[in-house]
Amino acid sequence: MNGVHDLGGTDGLGPVQVEDREPVWHSDWEKAAFAMFPANFLKGHFNLDEFRHGIEQMHPAEYLLSPYYEHWIHTVEDHVVAAGVVDAEELEARTQHYLKNPDEPLPDRRDPEQVALFEQVMRAGGSARRESGRDPRFAIGDRVRVADDSPLGHTRRARYVRGKTGVIDLAHGTFIYPDSAANGLGEDPQHVYTVRFDAAQLWGEEAADPNATVTFDVWEPYIEKA
Amino acid sequence: MTTTESPLPVPAVALRSEEEIAARVKALEAIMIEKGIMTTEAVDRLAGIYENEVGPHLGAKVIAKAWTDPEFRERLLADGTAACEELGIGGMQGEDMTAVENTDTVHNVITCTLCSCYPWPVLGLPPNWYKAPAYRSRIVREPRKVLREDFGLDIPESVEIRVWDSSAELRYFVLPRRPEGTEDLPEDQLAELVTRDSMIGVGRPLHPGAA
Numbered sequence: 522m523n524g525v526h527d528l529g530g531t532d533g534l535g536p537v538q539v540e541d542r543e544p545v546w547h548s549d550w551e552k553a554a555f556a557m558f559p560a561n562f563l564k565g566h567f568n569l570d571e572f573r574h575g576i577e578q579m580h581p582a583e584y585l586l587s588p589y590y591e592h593w594i595h596t597v598e599d600h601v602v603a604a605g606v607v608d609a610e611e612l613e614a615r616t617q618h619y620l621k622n623p624d625e626p627l628p629d630r631r632d633p634e635q636v637a638l639f640e641q642v643m644r645a646g647g648s649a650r651r652e653s654g655r656d657p658r659f660a661i662g663d664r665v666r667v668a669d670d671s672p673l674g675h676t677r678r679a680r681y682v683r684g685k686t687g688v689i690d691l692a693h694g695t696f697i698y699p700d701s702a703a704n705g706l707g708e709d710p711q712h713v714y715t716v717r718f719d720a721a722q723l724w725g726e727e728a729a730d731p732n733a734t735v736t737f738d739v740w741e742p743y744i745e746k747a
Numbered sequence: 748m749t750t751t752e753s754p755l756p757v758p759a760v761a762l763r764s765e766e767e768i769a770a771r772v773k774a775l776e777a778i779m780i781e782k783g784i785m786t787t788e789a790v791d792r793l794a795g796i797y798e799n800e801v802g803p804h805l806g807a808k809v810i811a812k813a814w815t816d817p818e819f820r821e822r823l824l825a826d827g828t829a830a831c832e833e834l835g836i837g838g839m840q841g842e843d844m845t846a847v848e849n850t851d852t853v854h855n856v857i858t859c860t861l862c863s864c865y866p867w868p869v870l871g872l873p874p875n876w877y878k879a880p881a882y883r884s885r886i887v888r889e890p891r892k893v894l895r896e897d898f899g900l901d902i903p904e905s906v907e908i909r910v911w912d913s914s915a916e917l918r919y920f921v922l923p924r925r926p927e928g929t930e931d932l933p934e935d936q937l938a939e940l941v942t943r944d945s946m947i948g949v950g951r952p953l954h955p956g957a958a
Binding site: 526527529534537549550560564580586594597601606607611612618619627628629640642649681691693713715717730731732734735736738739740 | 757758760762763765766767768769770771772773774775776777778779780781782783784785786787788789790791792793794796797798801802837838839840841842843845860861862863868871872874875876878879880881882883884885887888889890891892893896897898904905906907908909910911912913914915916917
């Protein structure tokens with residue numbers, strides 16, 4: 522999809538705002554929002570690519586203006602409601618209740634095994650690397666062009682590299698293909714390559730930063746021989 | 748029906764207040780606790796891991812070791828994940844890590860223009876500016892200007908700026924150049940010079956005496 526999240530090269534968004542001595546958490550709700558990602562991922566309510574696609578479907582104005590972890594809440598909420606795990610009306614009623622009674626405590630339930638499982642998952646991670654048996658169609662040093670069509674649904678093919686030509690710098694093996702996995706079509710592992718683009722190729726000689734390059738990671742279906 | 752109001756040019760968006768967000772999250776959390784999906788203890792534990800245990804001090808250990816141990820440096824550049832694992836460092840959002848080395852001709856900087864990808868096991872959770880639209884939109888388009896004007900880092904035009912857009916599941920971090928005058932410093936003191944920003948590529952390591 523051609524979404525507002527695809528920000529590379531967008532102009533007019535102002536200076537970078539660096540917070541001095543920024544804390545890891547700005548509020549308690551951020552901690553809960555953060556934990557909802559692994560908690561629901563482990564329950565199979567979404568995969569990583571579906572999680573990202575949910576964020577991309579926020580209204581563009583809301584996406585640009587809301588605090589970061591609200592993006593997570595948006596996608597978690599959409600997925601748990603769609604999965605039938607959370608009832609939208611009940612969620613709204615409870616939201617109104619907590620708005621009027623912000624100090625009311627959360628339900629109390631203990632589950633030490635779940636705490637241990639979360640710890641183990643954060644420590645071990647879960648790689649998106651998958652064996653595929655597919656031979657790579659490209660090699661380091663190849664000149665390639667990113668296809669410049671505009672797919673519907675989730676893709677990692679950013680607009681600023683579409684139609685652009687670069688050189689393969691690294692080859693990484695096969696990984697879950699987000700254009701498939703986020704769109705309900707299975708993991709369909711594909712080879713991933715790092716492609717290096719000259720700034721002038723991306724932005725034109727006049728606007729480009731002199732002596733700059735951008736590397737962008739592509740799945741094999743994104744590229745063709747140049 | 749008559750009306751004098753013109754419809755809004757885009758669907759109305761009501762941004763939520765901090766209180767409204769907090770109530771929404773609490774409502775979701777309450778339901779998830781009841782459904783066996785999470786507990787408040789699990790939330791506190793996860794939040795505590797990234798507040799107290801996993802952060803840029805871990806990446807700094809990796810960098811300091813690479814500065815002092817040439818064989819480790821080789822292994823780090825060949826397979827970042829395996830080299831970090833030697834030091835017991837790894838996990839979520841660092842399953843496939845690649846260290847990119849600054850030289851006298853190349854300065855590296857990392858970003859994620861599509862979302863917020865960042866190597867958590869070595870850098871912790873990303874700062875807000877890394878996830879916000881300004882950095883993500885501009886660092887690929889005018890990197891020298893962003894580094895100079897927004898971060899006070901002057902990279903001469905004789906040095907190539909290479910921006911790594913983490914668009915797939917590889918997670919990049921920068922191996923910065925070792926500061927001059929640190930030949931006699933032991934590894935643990937070198938690690939204190941390595942900042943988070945120097946591993947993102949928007950800063951340099953500290954000089955000895957400034958740590």
